[in-house]
Amino acid sequence: MLRQLEVQVGxxxxxxxxxxxxxxxxxxxxxxxxVTRISCKKGGLTERECEVLTLVAQGHNTPQIGRIxxxxxxxxxxxxxxxxxxxxVTCRTAAVVYAVQQGLV
Numbered sequence: 001m002l003r004q005l006e007v008q009v010g011x012x013x014x015x016x017x018x019x020x021x022x023x024x025x026x027x028x029x030x031x032x033x034x035v036t037r038i039s040c041k042k043g044g045l046t047e048r049e050c051e052v053l054t055l056v057a058q059g060h061n062t063p064q065i066g067r068i069x070x071x072x073x074x075x076x077x078x079x080x081x082x083x084x085x086x087x088x089v090t091c092r093t094a095a096v097v098y099a100v101q102q103g104l105v
Contacts, residue, residue: 043086043087043098043102044086045083045086045087048069048079049079049082049083049086050104051069052065052069052076052079052080052083053083053095053098053099053104054099054104054105055068055069056080056092056095056096056099057095057096057099057100057104057105058105062076062077062080080092080095083095
């Protein structure tokens with residue numbers, strides 16, 4: 001997973017966002033934190049919202065997510081707004097951190 005994210009630095013993520021993500025997954029001692037997979041329901045997300053969040057965390061942009069799921073760009077944006085509100089974040093990068101921490105990717 002981290003290798004997959006590293007490849008996307010400069011394409012989907014800027015260096016600062018990538019480093020913040022890595023820092024959030026690394027303990028102070030420098031070892032990897034265990035990632036525990038939880039149900040999307042714990043975050044109050046619907047199955048569709050989980051699908052959208054997973055695709056975001058995989059580095060897909062909004063139009064790509066729409067094509068993959070067979071929904072409009074506007075519908076993807078609505079799902080993202082609901083996801084952000086439910087998990088308490090304000091940007092895509094924070095949503096990716098949440099997805100990784102929850103084991104969605």
